[in-house]
Amino acid sequence: MKINRRDLMKGVLAASALSVAGKIQAKEAEKTQVVVIGGGLSGLNTALLLKDAGIDAIVLEGSDRVGGRVYTADDVETRPEYGASQIGRSYARLIALCSRFNLKLVPEHRHLMPMSNYIEKTWIKSTEWENSPLNKTVGKERKIIPPLLGSKLLIEANPLENLNDWLDPKNAGYDISIGELLRQRGVSEEAIKLASATTDMQNASALGMLQEKNRTLFDASFGGQKLEVIDRPYGFENKKGEHDGLAQINNIEGGASRLPEAMAKALGDNVRMNKIVRQVDMNEKGAEVRCMDGSRFQCDYVVSAIPFSTLQYVNIYPEVAGRQEEGIYTLNYVDTCRAFGIIEEPYWEEDGIEPSFFSDETVQMFWALEKRPDEDKSRFMVVFTDNAASRMDQMSKADALALIESEINRMRPSTKGKLKFLDIYGWKNDPLIQGCRHMYTPGQVNRFAKEMIEPHHRMHFAGEHTRRVDFGMESALESGERVAFEILSRA
Ligand SMILES: Cc1cc2nc3c(=O)[nH]c(=O)nc-3n(C[C@H](O)[C@H](O)[C@H](O)COP(=O)(O)OP(=O)(O)OC[C@H]3O[C@@H](n4cnc5c(N)ncnc54)[C@H](O)[C@@H]3O)c2cc1C
Numbered sequence: 001m002k003i004n005r006r007d008l009m010k011g012v013l014a015a016s017a018l019s020v021a022g023k024i025q026a027k028e029a030e031k032t033q034v035v036v037i038g039g040g041l042s043g044l045n046t047a048l049l050l051k052d053a054g055i056d057a058i059v060l061e062g063s064d065r066v067g068g069r070v071y072t073a074d075d076v077e078t079r080p081e082y083g084a085s086q087i088g089r090s091y092a093r094l095i096a097l098c099s100r101f102n103l104k105l106v107p108e109h110r111h112l113m114p115m116s117n118y119i120e121k122t123w124i125k126s127t128e129w130e131n132s133p134l135n136k137t138v139g140k141e142r143k144i145i146p147p148l149l150g151s152k153l154l155i156e157a158n159p160l161e162n163l164n165d166w167l168d169p170k171n172a173g174y175d176i177s178i179g180e181l182l183r184q185r186g187v188s189e190e191a192i193k194l195a196s197a198t199t200d201m202q203n204a205s206a207l208g209m210l211q212e213k214n215r216t217l218f219d220a221s222f223g224g225q226k227l228e229v230i231d232r233p234y235g236f237e238n239k240k241g242e243h244d245g246l247a248q249i250n251n252i253e254g255g256a257s258r259l260p261e262a263m264a265k266a267l268g269d270n271v272r273m274n275k276i277v278r279q280v281d282m283n284e285k286g287a288e289v290r291c292m293d294g295s296r297f298q299c300d301y302v303v304s305a306i307p308f309s310t311l312q313y314v315n316i317y318p319e320v321a322g323r324q325e326e327g328i329y330t331l332n333y334v335d336t337c338r339a340f341g342i343i344e345e346p347y348w349e350e351d352g353i354e355p356s357f358f359s360d361e362t363v364q365m366f367w368a369l370e371k372r373p374d375e376d377k378s379r380f381m382v383v384f385t386d387n388a389a390s391r392m393d394q395m396s397k398a399d400a401l402a403l404i405e406s407e408i409n410r411m412r413p414s415t416k417g418k419l420k421f422l423d424i425y426g427w428k429n430d431p432l433i434q435g436c437r438h439m440y441t442p443g444q445v446n447r448f449a450k451e452m453i454e455p456h457h458r459m460h461f462a463g464e465h466t467r468r469v470d471f472g473m474e475s476a477l478e479s480g481e482r483v484a485f486e487i488l489s490r491a
Pocket of ligand 1: 037038039040041042043060061062063065066067068069070082083084085086087275276277278305306307310311314336427432433435436437462463464465471472473474475476
């Protein structure tokens with residue numbers, strides 16, 4: 001056989017490629033007891049609790065920052081919170097963590113200025129809504145302004161008493177759409193239509209949302225606190241409580257992101273950034289977690305602390321099956337998109353309409369915020385939810401902001417040149433989260449809410465979507481605590 005120079009070169013190249021591959025393969029997998037996938041509050045809390053119990057846990061976070069849906073935009077003027085910021089008085093775990101890391105809780109100052117309504121191209125003051133000819137709702141509904149309809153009607157229709165009632169089989173019949181539940185309660189079609197601007201009437205399970213409403217009411221009355229309702233949209237006096245010194249709603253001084261940052265600091269080198277997990281292999285001896293950059297981690301147990309919207313893209317062996325698989329691949333995620341800015345001049349002095357407004361047009365909710373004592377200008381927020389948010393997320397930031405501004409100017413010419421738009425953030429566009437939150441569709445609570453959080457081989461499931469009794473940030477911490485105990489009971 002004749003070997004020419006070209007064949008020889010091919011052989012040399014192939015051999016060197018093999019030896020490079022061999023070196024990569026030879027790269028040792030790092031060993032630890034537990035790998036936690038995801039550096040949001042749920043993942044960080046799992047790792048901290050395990051560390052406190054003497055278990056070595058490494059957190060793999062796919063992005064270049066910790067916190068996930070807790071995200072203070074420090075580099076944007078006014079430092080808006082893209083994600084979570086409100087902390088209730090019953091957030092026991094979160095309050096304890098703030099105290100552990102010397103983070104100060106301060107009463108939230110995000111009071112909305114009075115609200116008007118732009119319905120069918122007509123401005124209607126909230127005080128005039130009840131008797132307006134454009135208000136086609138009926139009976140008691142007439143008193144509720146459109147942006148509050150969904151939430152108030154659902155609270156009034158709430159049959160649940162205890163925080164875990166939503167998983168009690170006796171309440172399985174409420175796993176229907178919110179619209180259907182309200183119809184059963186005699187709510188008018190017009191009220192359901194208006195409320196659908198802020199609450200998903202068709203695709204959200206009433207049972208899932210009732211869990212949340214119950215938890216909200218629990219927080220509002222926590223510690224026997226009496227709320228003093230004030231004349232503001234969504235309004236109550238955010239006074240400090242007599243016993244615990246906490247207000248009804250609190251923020252972390254300096255921004256919500258300071259909490260996950262402090263948690264990550266306490267975990268030190270065990271938090272690894274830019275590690276997108278792509279595969280988990282498990283057998284009777286242990287588990288191996290592989291990242292996109294080729295790094296591998298061997299451990300006894302794995303924690304998924306990432307939303308199901310992104311866990312779908314992680315290969316898991318042995319594969320998940322049955323109702324758990326159904327949960328991971330079909331649990332619904334909804335969107336929130338918010339634009340932030342500054343009010344340069346009080347446009348309401350020119351047109352005499354209340355500063356904030358709700359509309360049945362593209363711009364759903366415009367919140368003008370009262371000036372904080374440390375501010376010389378008011379801020380504003382434009383809030384889009386569900387489909388409206390996903391539509392905004394389909395545009396570039398610049399196009400979305402230009403559209404919002406021109407729509408507001410069209411509806412309300414007095415705002416021209418008086419609003420400074422700073423930024424917009426939509427959660428469907430975060431590739432590692434893909435939505436602001438989970439939202440069971442009708443029937444999903446009964447189908448898999450219980451089964452989807454059960455441990456699978458060496459894998460355990462945390463994250464706000466695995467909540468049992470809490471909500472928001474506290475539910476992420478609750479889930480981390482549950483998973484840490486699950487692992488401690490096996491380790
Ligand atoms: C707009 C908005 C407002 C909110 N407001 C409030 C509020 O005021 N009060 C309140 O209590 N709650 C609020 N919440 C809810 C709260 O933010 C969440 O419940 C909580 O932060 C969720 O934490 P988590 O750990 O479950 O998930 P996440 O915070 O989503 O963390 C998951 C982490 O996993 C990472 N990840 C994903 N895939 C991978 C992968 N393959 N490999 C490695 N890492 C990966 C992500 O980058 C992310 O950091 C709000 C949420 C949003 C979006």
